[in-house]
Amino acid sequence: MALGRPLRTTASPEQQGQHILEAGYSEFSAVGIRRxxxxxxxxRAGISRSTLYRRFPSKEALLFSVVSETSTSMMSRLATESKADTAKESLVRATVTAVRxxxxxxxxxxxxxxxxxxxxxFFGFTNPGMDTVLDSITHVGATLLQESGAEMPxxxxxxxxxxxxxxxTSILAVPSSSVDMTDDESVRKFASTFLAPAVW
Structure with missing residues (x-):
């Protein structure tokens, strides 16, 4: 995306917000958070710096919104790719899909x-506000498992x-020699052996 584009003076607040999130995603992905x-x-968003800071008073505030949107996108993908005939298999598929x-x-x-x-x-859900993201993830996940036949409360x-x-997420952050998170079959075996048995 080219820099220095004309300011978007006709964008609605919703469009402006989306442009900012897209620009933030691009910048954070390209150079990391600290840089x-x-x-x-x-x-990148086609707005003034003062407008950006009115919407997001700090880099951390913008990052939280970008991460939240990324989590929403992930949950949408999980909902479509993790359906199965059993709750155990659904949890395994969800894990493989999320890691991929x-x-x-x-x-x-x-x-x-x-x-x-x-x-x-963020994905250990200890940063401010991430508890609400975790709440959404667990609700969506539990609903998916229930629809796949889980009988647990x-x-x-x-x-x-x-x-x-x-x-x-803890293994993603601190890799383990016991499971290769870059390989779908390894993730599937991990989920089948250690996560799926908790669901009935």
Whole structure:
């Protein structure tokens, strides 16, 4: 995306917000969080720096919104690619799909490679505001498992999903010699052996 484009003076607030998120995603993915430049993000979005800071008062605030949108995109993909005849298989597919998404998504790859501590803060759900993202993920995941035949109480399903998410993201942040997160079959074996048994 070219820099220094004319300011978008006719964009609606919703369009402007989307342009900012797209520009932030591009900048964070390209250079990492610490080196990302808010002025360049404003230029990419076609807005003034002051307008950017009115919408997002800090780089951290913008990053949170970008990560939240990335999580929403991931959940949408999980909902379509993780359906199965059994809840156990659904959880396995969801895990494989989520790990594959983390390999393919430019922002997540950048976080894992250049700032695993920050990745852990976001996808370990300890950073401010990420508890609401985790709440959405567990709700979507539990609903998916229920639709695949799980008979556990819904709150227990949510806990099973949360445990699966926390364990998986922790291995992504700090790789284990016991499971190769770059290989779908290795991830499938891991999920089948250690995560799926928690669901019935």
């Amino acid at each position: 990302a430049n808010m002025e360049l993000i404003a230029q 998404y983390s390999r393919e998504d430019a922002l997540i790859r950048q976080l894992v490679s250049s700032d695993p501590e920050l990745f852990s803060g 819904f709150d227990d399903l949510r806990m099973a999903v949360e445990v699966a998410v926390r364990v998986t």
